[in-house]
Amino acid sequence: MEEVWQSIVGDGPFSSYAEFEKKLTEYERVVGCAFAKANASSVEYENKRRKQIIPTEYVYANCTFKCVHFGKPRTLSTGQRKSKRVLPLDCTARFKISFKSGALYVSKKCLEHKYHELVPISSNLLLAESGAQARRQQQKETKKAFKKKQTKAAKKSKLQDASTQTGLTEHSGSCHCGAVKFKVWAPENVDVFECNCSICTKKQNFHFIVPKNNFVLLQGEGNITTYTFNKKLAKHTFCKTCGVQSFYTPRSNQDGIGVMPHCIDFGTIKSVNVKKFDGQNWEDSYAKSNISVYSKE
Numbered sequence: 147m148e149e150v151w152q153s154i155v156g157d158g159p160f161s162s163y164a165e166f167e168k169k170l171t172e173y174e175r176v177v178g179c180a181f182a183k184a185n186a187s188s189v190e191y192e193n194k195r196r197k198q199i200i201p202t203e204y205v206y207a208n209c210t211f212k213c214v215h216f217g218k219p220r221t222l223s224t225g226q227r228k229s230k231r232v233l234p235l236d237c238t239a240r241f242k243i244s245f246k247s248g249a250l251y252v253s254k255k256c257l258e259h260k261y262h263e264l265v266p267i268s269s270n271l272l273l274a275e276s277g278a279q280a281r282r283q284q285q286k287e288t289k290k291a292f293k294k295k296q297t298k299a300a301k302k303s304k305l306q307d308a309s310t311q312t313g314l315t316e317h318s319g320s321c322h323c324g325a326v327k328f329k330v331w332a333p334e335n336v337d338v339f340e341c342n343c344s345i346c347t348k349k350q351n352f353h354f355i356v357p358k359n360n361f362v363l364l365q366g367e368g369n370i371t372t373y374t375f376n377k378k379l380a381k382h383t384f385c386k387t388c389g390v391q392s393f394y395t396p397r398s399n400q401d402g403i404g405v406m407p408h409c410i411d412f413g414t415i416k417s418v419n420v421k422k423f424d425g426q427n428w429e430d431s432y433a434k435s436n437i438s439v440y441s442k443e
Contacts, residue, residue, distance in 0.1 A: 147257040150177060159249030163205035166243060166250055170211075178264040179239070181211040189245075204245050210254075213239040215262045236261055314360070319410040321385035321392045326366030328393065330405050332356050334416040338407055339437065343425025345375070345382065352420070353404035355396065355440035361403040398423075398432055402441025 154173045160166040174180050189200045192207035200207055215237035241255040314331040336354040345351070366385065373382040380397035384390065392409035396402065407415055424431035432438075 147177070151255075151257055155252070157253075157255070158243075158251035159247070160243075160251075161249060162203040163250065164203070179259060180214045181239075181241075182214050182216075184210045184212040184216070184240070186210070192245075200245050204250055206243065206245070206250075208242060208244040210242045211240060213237040213259060215259070216240065315414055317405075317410045317414045319392055319405065321366070321388050321390040321409065323385060323388035323390075325369040325387045326385045326390075326392060327364040329362045329364060330356055330393075330403070330410075331360040332405070334414065335419065336407060336415060336417075337419045337421055337440070339404075339421050339423045341423045341425040343428065345380075346425055349382075349391065351391075351404075351406075352408070353394070353396070353406050355399050355402045355404050355437070357402055357441050357443045359443060361393070361405070397428070398437045399441035 151173060154176060155166075155169040158166075160169075170181065186209035187207045189202055189204055189207055193199050216239070237260050239257055239259045241257070242253050243250050244253055245251075313333070315334045317330050317332060318327070319330065320327040332354060338352050338354050340346075340352055369386050370383050371386050373384065374380065377397070379400065381395035382391060383394050385392070390409065391406065393403050393405045396404040407418055421435075423435065423437065
């Protein structure tokens with residue numbers, strides 16, 4: 147492995163980070179591995195601390211790279227570094243690049259991979275892109291997943307706090323097969339709308355309406371398909387597996403969610419008050435009704 151490294155990458159000097167990255171990408175392709183930045187000190191940061199000014203083309207004053215299989219088994223949002231996703235293989239391959247004597251050099255190198263095979267890049271799912279692209283994509287997806295999880299947790303916490311103050315009840319619901327699950331905060335006694343428009347008549351669309359911020363999709367985002375027609379304002383969403391519509395976006399309440407009370411788990415809805423909505427004469431019925439207020443916070 148050392149011979150391959152020396153023939154493709156070497157230990158320096160490198161006249162820029164771009165030169166080093168190009169060689170590292172070729173090494174990853176040939177060997178069938180991928181390295182990710184574990185910790186780094188940027189040139190910008192170091193220039194503020196040092197009297198010596200490092201040219202910006204070096205990007206990092208020092209940076210440690212570790213195999214993407216580095217780390218003991220754990221999942222996102224656990225341990226001390228909750229924002230870091232690691233693969234459960236505990237590989238110890240790593241190296242460090244540092245700026246010294248006017249160039250970048252490689253040091254503290256360990257190229258021995260453990261607990262996983264080195265597979266050519268063309269057939270390895272982890273290395274479907276070039277090494278540089280794979281690193282960027284991995285970091286992007288990790289940050290996106292973590293941010294999404296944080297947003298959902300914050301929204302759920304906010305709703306739970308609000309429900310104790312406003313008297314709303316937390317309801318859990320799902321489609322028939324359980325692929326799509328959600329929570330919604332609404333009163334125990336709900337006003338349910340029965341619409342007689344063409345599609346609502348076909349699918350017997352009984353629903354109560356809540357503001358969008360009172361609804362959290364727990365799972366199944368990728369298992370949902372959407373049907374629209376005519377003005378395409380109403381978004382009729384269905385589970386791809388069982389075909390059940392447990393919620394949708396009504397034409398009348400674009401800032402809300404229509405939830406099917408029959409898809410709510412038993413026990414939290416105490417009573418249902420059915421209200422008629424004349425969907426065959428939609429504009430007149432909408433103007434005369436107060437349906438729009440149900441999606442206001």
